[in-house]
Amino acid sequence: MTLIVCPLRDAPTVIKWKKPSHVITLLEQGLMSQAPRSLFPDRHLKLAVHDIWEDKPGEVLPDAGLVRKVLDFAADWDGRAPMLVHCWAGVSRSTATAFLIACERNPHAPEAVIAQALRAASPGATPNPLIIALADEIMGREGRMVAAVEAIGKGVYVYPGAPFELASRF
Numbered sequence: 001m002t003l004i005v006c007p008l009r010d011a012p013t014v015i016k017w018k019k020p021s022h023v024i025t026l027l028e029q030g031l032m033s034q035a036p037r038s039l040f041p042d043r044h045l046k047l048a049v050h051d052i053w054e055d056k057p058g059e060v061l062p063d064a065g066l067v068r069k070v071l072d073f074a075a076d077w078d079g080r081a082p083m084l085v086h087c088w089a090g091v092s093r094s095t096a097t098a099f100l101i102a103c104e105r106n107p108h109a110p111e112a113v114i115a116q117a118l119r120a121a122s123p124g125a126t127p128n129p130l131i132i133a134l135a136d137e138i139m140g141r142e143g144r145m146v147a148a149v150e151a152i153g154k155g156v157y158v159y160p161g162a163p164f165e166l167a168s169r170f
Contacts (some may be wrong), residue, residue, distance in 0.1 A: 001079030001080075001105070001167070001168035001169050002079075002082040002083075002165050002166070002167060002168060003082065003083050003085060003098045003101060003102060003165065003166045003167075003168050004018055004020060004082050004083070004084045004085070004163060004164070004165050004166075005084075005085050005086065005090055005094045005095055005098045005122065005125075005161075005163065005164055005165075005166065006084065006086050006090045006094070006161070006162075006163035006164075007086060007087070007088060007089050007090035007091075007160035007161055007163075008027065008031070008034060008035075008036075008086055008087065008088050008089075008090075008160075009160060010086075010090070010160075010162075010163050011023075011025075011035075011036040011084065011086045012036045012037075014084055014086075014163055015036055015037075015038060015039060015084065018082050018084070019039060019081060019082075020038070020039070020081055020082040020083055020084040021039075021040060021043060021077065021078075021080065021081035021082070021083065022038075022040075022043045022044070022045075022073070022074075022076075022077045022081075022083040022084070023036070023038040023043065023044045023045070023083070023084045023085075023086070024044075024045045024047070024070065024073065024083070024084070024085045024086070024094075024097055025044065025045070025046045025047065025086060025087075026047050026049055026085075026086070026087040026093040026094060026097060027046075027047075027048065027049075027087060027088060028048060028049070028050050028059070028060065028088075029048040029060070031088065032046060032048055036086075038084075043076075045069065045070070045073040047066055047069060047070075048060055049061075049062050049066055049093065051087065051088070051089075051092045051093050051128060052130075053128055053129050053130035053131075054130075061130070062093075062128060062130050062131045062134065063134065064134050064137075064138060066131070066134075067100065067131065067134045067135045067138050068138065070097055070100065070101065071100075071101075071104055071135075071138070071139075074101045074104065074105075079168060079169075082165070083101070083168070085097045085098045085101070088160070089158075089159055089160040089161055090160055090161035090162070090163065091124055091125065091126055091155065091158060091159070091160065091161045092126050092127060092128045093128050093131065095118060095122065095125040095126065095127045095128075095161075096127035096128040096129075096131035096132050096135075096149075097131065098118070098166050099114065099115065099118055099127050099132065099145070099149065099166075100131065100132070100135035100139070100145070101168065102114045102117075102118075102166060102167070102168055102170070103135070103139065103141065103145055104139060105168050105169060106168075106169060106170045109170035110144075110148075111141060111144040111145045111147070111148035112144075112147075112148040112151060113170055114148065114170055115148035115149055115151065115152045116152065117166060117167065117170070118152065118166055119152040119155070121164040121165060121166050122155065122161060122162070122164045122166075123155055123156045123158075124155040124156050124157070124158030124161045124162075125152075125155045125161070125164075126154050126155040127149050129146070129149070132145050132146055132149050133145075133146055
């Protein structure tokens with residue numbers, strides 16, 4: 001069971017070679033037309049959201065509904081084929097989403113272990129702090145997800161990031 005994270009520019013190649021059964025796209029609405037075609041359109045969750053963590057006029061802030069949609073969508077993934085999660089750069093929205101899915105799949109694994117695996121897989125990963133905080137609250141993690149992501153700190157500067165894989169089981 002593998003989660004693959006990448007920037008938009010690499011998504012078509014990842015889909016072609018890794019053949020994910022499920023795809024999550026996190027882009028602002030104006031870029032959604034650039035989202036890749038997935039192998040199974042009915043298993044492609046497209047979420048129009050900006051990469052922000054504070055309210056900005058004219059931009060879509062991640063909210064609890066986004067996290068719930070991700071959790072509901074991921075619940076249907078059996079893990080036999082990879083799941084692709086991508087955003088514009090593959091650094092913030094997508095890494096936060098992959099982290100929350102990995103945490104959901106591993107309710108007894110320490111969040112810090114999952115965050116360290118994320119950092120080892122991607123030195124540039126900088127999960128969107130609002131998505132993490134919302135997921136932490138919804139999933140009842142009592143601040144452990146937030147603390148784990150804070151502990152790994154901001155990733156090294158990359159733009160865009162490189163594709164990477166994160167185990168979904170710990």
